[in-house]
Amino acid sequence: xxxxxESGGGLVQAGGSLRLxxxxxxxxxxxxxxxxxxxxxxxxREFVAVISRTSTLTDYPDFVKGRFTISRDSAxxxxxxxxxxxxxxxxxxxxxxxxxxxGLYRRANGYNYWGQGTQVTVSS
Numbered sequence: 001x002x003x004x005x006e007s008g009g010g011l012v013q014a015g016g017s018l019r020l021x022x023x024x025x026x027x028x029x030x031x032x033x034x035x036x037x038x039x040x041x042x043x044x045r046e047f048v049a050v051i052s053r054t055s056t057l058t059d060y061p062d063f064v065k066g067r068f069t070i071s072r073d074s075a076x077x078x079x080x081x082x083x084x085x086x087x088x089x090x091x092x093x094x095x096x097x098x099x100x101x102x103g104l105y106r107r108a109n110g111y112n113y114w115g116q117g118t119q120v121t122v123s124s
Contacts, residue, residue: 002027002113004096009118012086020081020118022096027113029077030054032098036070036081037108038120040092047106048094049081059104064090086122093117 008020022034035050049070050059058070069082079096097111105111 002032002098004098004113004115006094006096006115006118009094009120011121011123014086014088014122014124016086016122017082017084018086018120020083020094020096020120022079022081022115024077024079024098027098029072030074032100032113033104034070034072034079035097035099035105035111036079036094037097038090038092038094039117043092045095045108047108050104050106051079052104057104059106061106083120086120088122088124091120091122094120 003025005023012018033052036048037045038048039045051070051072055072067085072079095117096115098113099105099111101110
């Protein structure tokens with residue numbers, strides 16, 4: 001069973017930066033496209049970013065474009081999310097996910113494996 005463990009969350013002031021990490025174990029990292037999602041209290045889980053198996057393709061929703069960057073390091077079996085210019089509305093529990101599917105999915109149900117999440121809180 002593939003395991004995903006997120007880290008790097010925390011409390012940051014608006015305008016600040018954080019880098020999230022997602023370590024993947026018990027699976028072949030290179031066979032999965034990887035994504036990030038977030039969920040704020042009382043809201044549905046929403047798509048944040050996705051990266052293809054070979055890092056050649058990425059996709060972001062408009063509300064993070066230009067501020068967030070997804071990347072992956074195959075040597076470390078780890079995916080990252082660099083978040084800059086953070087806003088209070090970026091607050092939420094951030095999850096990483098892995099998919100064995102062939103596409104770059106924006107839908108949560110396109111992913112096979114999930115981490116437990118790391119909390120990001122942005123103060124105003």
